[in-house]
Amino acid sequence: MDFPQHSTYRVPTKRPALLKELRSRLPSADDRVRNLHGHGDPTEYEAIADALYRVFTTARNLAPERHTTGCSTHPKGPVDPQSPQGWGKCLLCNSNRRAGNPRAGQDVPNSPLQYEVPPPPYTHDALLARMRQINEIVYELHYRSPDEDFALTADLVHGAFTIARELSRPRTSSQCRRHPGAPIDPDARGGPRCLFCAVADHRRNTPPPPQIRDRPRRTTPPRQPPGPLS
Template sequence: MSAPDRNRSQPIPARRPYLRSELHSKLAPLSDQVANLWDGAHPLEYEEIADGLYAVFRTASNLAPQKSYTGCTEHPNGALDPEAPDGWGLCLICNDRRRQGASVMPSAGTGAAQRRGGYPVPEPPFTLQRLVECMRELNELAFSLELTSPTSAYATVADRLHEAFCVARELARPRNVSGCAKHPGAPLDADAAPGEECLFCAGEKRRQALAGNPVTLPPVRRGERRNTYRRFPRAVNPGP
């Protein structure tokens, strides 16, 4: 059987033509937006791109086979166990059964193979150049998809889209220009000393210096009345 005859004999999922067109129509304008960015762009510009990439990722995940975040066939989208011992899976429900010694044991597929579930998350650093490279690879993969392409090709596009979304999401976070751990996105105070440029912290220090340290009043016992002193005298009504 020739290649064209073999392709015609393969069944095409019902939603694949529509979702494939939606994938292309959403991905093309995002590639243009990323190409127009520059180093030092504001995080809000990356936030719009991250939202768009997540929408495209949702479309690609519907084209690809369903992934299991826990790796468990019984609870594929269940809660993850943050303290899973070595050799166990990530499914919290199955691990609780193991800890309690229940007769119902976790489903097959535990261990290292189960820990590979879910979509890949890239490692830092997250830069604009890396996002551009991700978008270039995505365009080559997505626009080479055919209606008869195997499901593994659509799964690869979904994985790469998730990686590009993670990079854009990290670039969209407020940047710690002031060096303040409490207010990472605060504006800078031009008159502050080096290392104390956070405008919010500098203003708080000035207010404390002008007002002095706050004084906590002693607790009042039940039945007693606290004697307070007014800063301004009470207005007296002269009457008729």
């Protein structure tokens, strides 16, 4: 009698519990976002950011672990604050390379170092669109989903948390969509406006300073003392 061959794949131990926790936390955060109409108060977005961070913590535990160095040899090693261009961020590998150790190869990143941070502007519509993406991918997740799907879920949730965190910052009368909590420059061209945008425009429109090249100075021959009078 022939018995069917069983798969060698084993579901990770904590994945069923974490997946259940993710699906129990996500609806609460999603309802908070959908119950806001138009421009909500920053304090309301602060509660949403807290709820999304709890969802992100669960999604991060489901995804493959990410390390600050991105080094496959020393994944939890120290980070090199002065890493040369083209080198990795692992301080141990870079120290060996600086010392000329022939065994020190270039460290290969084993995963992305940081989670996704969406570009501005940060609006309520952008947060709603991000929540729709999260709901779609979480609905398709199951115990045997590949690690890439769990990593994508963590990135999407972190992006939603970033948007909510920016919307929770105190707003000024500048009404800047890129920097909601930025100070106002009262002397900006065209009237008071966002200080960050005014500085960026000034740098963009200001021509670079002229480069002055020093010419080599001519050396003056030493003066000869006067000869004796005849």
